[in-house]
Amino acid sequence: MQADVSTLMATNLLASLTMAGVMVVVGWGMRREGLQLWAGALAVHAAGYLLLALRGQIDESLSILAGNALLSLALSLLLAAVLRFYETSARWVVLLAPPVLLFAALAMQLDNYGARVAISGAMYAAQAAAIVMALFLRRGETVGRGARLVMVGMGIEVCIMALRAAGGAMNTRASEQLLQAGAIQTATFLGTFVMLLVTSLGFIFMTKERADEANRLLAAFDALTGVANRRSIIAALDRDVGRAIRTRTPLALMMIDLDHFKRVNDNHGHLAGDAVLRSLVEVLGQRIRSQDIVGRYGGEEFLIVLPETTLLGARRLAAELCKAVAAHTFVYEGRQIALTVSIGVFGGLLEPGDSWDVLIHAADSALYDAKHAGRNRVEETPILPRASRDGTHPETFPASLS
Numbered sequence: 001m002q003a004d005v006s007t008l009m010a011t012n013l014l015a016s017l018t019m020a021g022v023m024v025v026v027g028w029g030m031r032r033e034g035l036q037l038w039a040g041a042l043a044v045h046a047a048g049y050l051l052l053a054l055r056g057q058i059d060e061s062l063s064i065l066a067g068n069a070l071l072s073l074a075l076s077l078l079l080a081a082v083l084r085f086y087e088t089s090a091r092w093v094v095l096l097a098p099p100v101l102l103f104a105a106l107a108m109q110l111d112n113y114g115a116r117v118a119i120s121g122a123m124y125a126a127q128a129a130a131i132v133m134a135l136f137l138r139r140g141e142t143v144g145r146g147a148r149l150v151m152v153g154m155g156i157e158v159c160i161m162a163l164r165a166a167g168g169a170m171n172t173r174a175s176e177q178l179l180q181a182g183a184i185q186t187a188t189f190l191g192t193f194v195m196l197l198v199t200s201l202g203f204i205f206m207t208k209e210r211a212d213e214a215n216r217l218l219a220a221f222d223a224l225t226g227v228a229n230r231r232s233i234i235a236a237l238d239r240d241v242g243r244a245i246r247t248r249t250p251l252a253l254m255m256i257d258l259d260h261f262k263r264v265n266d267n268h269g270h271l272a273g274d275a276v277l278r279s280l281v282e283v284l285g286q287r288i289r290s291q292d293i294v295g296r297y298g299g300e301e302f303l304i305v306l307p308e309t310t311l312l313g314a315r316r317l318a319a320e321l322c323k324a325v326a327a328h329t330f331v332y333e334g335r336q337i338a339l340t341v342s343i344g345v346f347g348g349l350l351e352p353g354d355s356w357d358v359l360i361h362a363a364d365s366a367l368y369d370a371k372h373a374g375r376n377r378v379e380e381t382p383i384l385p386r387a388s389r390d391g392t393h394p395e396t397f398p399a400s401l402s
């Protein structure tokens with residue numbers, strides 16, 4: 001298939017401008033994501049294509065040198081946009097080197113079409129490969145499919161430009177000119193068209209995935225301490241209650257509350273209180289198993305859900321946590337703050353119909369007992385208060401074989 005080169009170039013020019021417009025709209029107000037840089041790169045790409053498409057109508061050297069240098073600059077700006085996305089600053093010298101070098105190399109080969117194709121193809125392939133590499137090296141930080149799309153799009157560009165460079169180097173069609181139809185020309189411009197769409201949509205997707213991830217974290221985790229927030233710890237408890245009933249395995253729950261925490265705020269300030277809450281979470285996190293979940297239930301109250309744990313096991317762990325917190329010295333701006341926690345524990349086997357709120361109520365009443373018994377201690381609720389199944393009168397059942 002050999003398509004009309006001028007039409008293909010006009011299509012690519014239009015595609016660049018359209019995607020640039022889309023990026024400006026999508027990236028409005030998102031300055032740190034690199035979308036503006038990407039839009040700028042596409043606009044420069046369109047300008048480069050315009051100069052190339054005007055071959056024969058404007059000064060030939062302007063079309064060749066400035067046109068190719070702008071295409072190279074566009075790839076540099078795309079790399080800068082990717083780096084900006086990852087909050088890495090691009091070295092402008094490195095980014096400007098390819099277009100300047102390309103300009104100089106092409107200037108020396110103005111009369112040799114084959115050499116020019118080889119040089120420009122090799123440069124574009126190397127620049128596109130640098131973008132793939134930048135994304136590949138940061139694949140661990142990338143949340144999803146957007147970066148893969150950009151890599152695929154740029155991979156297409158690498159292949160096509162390497163092919164073009166090889167064709168030019170072999171110089172088999174030395175008499176061919178830019179606007180002359182040919183298989184390599186068709187492949188170049190169609191491939192570039194696909195690259196423009198796939199990479200630009202991929203980059204937009206990258207920013208969307210990042211925003212989605214930030215929203216997911218905000219919705220699921222407590223902003224101050226980083227542990228599960230009230231909503232997600234209750235969801236986790238609800239899920240584990242269902243599993244414990246199905247599998248007939250014990251489940252334990254701890255409600256932890258800092259003692260006299262108000263005094264920390266009153267004596268050292270609210271920021272000191274915040275720092276203490278963050279440190280407390282670290283102290284707790286160091287001692288629980290990976291399947292246990294810590295969540296912030298309210299102000300200075302934390303819940304720990306302990307799947308497959310008996311009351312005895314939970315009580316032992318709670319006593320350890322109590323000791324660990326009492327032994328820990330919380331430090332804020334050089335000031336040492338001593339604190340203790342009270343812990344209410346529930347643990348045991350559940351029965352169909354048991355629900356998360358009943359378990360929280362049980363742990364909470366044990367915590368109440370711990371506070372009233374003098375704080376810095378663990379109390380337990382071995383019995384789960386249950387309404388009778390016909391709803392006529394409340395009764396209690398032993399919940400566990402601890």
Ligand SMILES: Nc1nc2c(ncn2[C@@H]2O[C@H](COP(=O)(O)OP(=O)(O)OP(=O)(O)O)[C@@H](O)[C@H]2O)c(=O)[nH]1
Pocket residue numbers: 224257258259260261262263265269270271272273274277298299300371375
């Ligand atoms: N710094 C800080 N303080 C908080 C936060 N959430 C709740 N608090 C404070 O935690 C304190 C809780 O006080 P109280 O409910 O009286 O409990 P307490 O002083 O710990 O006393 P006991 O629980 O009875 O031992 C209040 O001063 C709240 O303002 C928070 O996110 N940061």
